[in-house]
Ligand SMILES: NC(=O)C1=CN([C@@H]2O[C@H](COP(=O)(O)OP(=O)(O)OC[C@H]3O[C@@H](n4cnc5c(N)ncnc54)[C@H](OP(=O)(O)O)[C@@H]3O)[C@@H](O)[C@H]2O)C=CC1
């Protein structure tokens with residue numbers, strides 16, 4: 574007497590149900606809701622692009638908003654723009670995140686923070702061999718050290734505030750898809766953004782007992798002043814081609830995905846479809862509060878590894894072709 578082969582069809586749903594149940598018990602940190610209304614949201618790089626879009630949306634949701642950047646004129650323009658759109662008066666702070674003292678002065682003046690968004694960032698794509706060490710250091714100083722300065726300055730009062738209010742708080746760091754996968758032209762930038770992941774994972778362990786949730790945001794190419802006016806022209810052609818594997822976004826949409834993720838206390842926040850795929854392929858040992866996403870990671874990781882290998886195959890072929898045409902044009906130059 575054999576078992577009917579139809580029983581096999583039951584095995585998959587039963588195992589899935591067990592796995593879902595198990596993951597719902599073990600997923601950590603536990604899911605949370607982080608309200609924005611009436612709370613203090615402090616956004617660095619809030620005078621332009623993604624940061625400004627986050628400032629607009631946080632203000633529209635009834636938050637008290639502070640923004641920090643270097644250029645006072647752009648800060649004033651941002652304040653005016655948010656006032657016109659939402660009626661909310663944003664507090665502005667002019668400081669360079671590389672200056673730890675200036676950062677802690679601004680944070681102190683701004684008052685206790687509920688949601689800290691470390692979004693400031695600089696990007697100067699170039700092959701490492703051609704890139705001056707000054708530029709490498711500049712990116713690491715602004716993107717990584719600046720973030721350390723901000724967290725160190727804000728954390729003590731953030732902790733006190735969560736104790737007093739009983740409400741969860743958030744520290745969100747703006748990484749990039751170039752902080753999940755290293756690609757041509759981004760050696761220094763990627764290093765500065767990958768580093769934020771180590772920082773966030775360790776920090777989440779350290780602050781969970783204080784009811785603080787850490788979020789790490791991974792946008793693709795985004796239409797912002799920094800990208801359109803600064804980066805696009807100087808980017809090596811190969812960087813353009815490879816980064817084109819992930820569809821570009823508008824700053825408003827990145828801001829919306831970021832705030833939604835922050836409000837649900839998500840650790841990893843992807844922004845577009847490709848971003849969601851990359852997040853599953855690179856989930857590693859990161860915290861995961863959503864048991865459904867954890868389920869998708871467990872079920873999808875090996876398949877996405879395969880897809881990722883196809884992407885790498887395609888990128889290496891593109892690089893190889895590119896080098897060949899470059900070499901043959903050099904050869905021609907030499908013969909004539
Ligand atoms: N645009 C894109 O394609 C993507 C961007 N990102 C990341 O998103 C973040 C925002 O990028 P985006 O909106 O494009 O950038 P923008 O260049 O448009 O804006 C950058 C903001 O950061 C501020 N800033 C830069 N350097 C410093 C500093 N040393 N101290 C204080 N503030 C500083 C700028 O103001 P000021 O110059 O006046 O100081 C400005 O407000 C960055 O971290 C970037 O790496 C991630 C993925 C894609």
Ligand SMILES: CCCCCCCCCCCCCCCC(=O)[C@@H](N)CO
Nearest residue numbers: 696749750751794816818819850854881
């Ligand atoms: C498993 C499936 C994989 C799917 C696709 C992988 C695509 C990777 C593309 C990487 C794009 C990097 C953009 C950097 C944006 C940025 O930070 C700059 N604009 C500077 O601001």
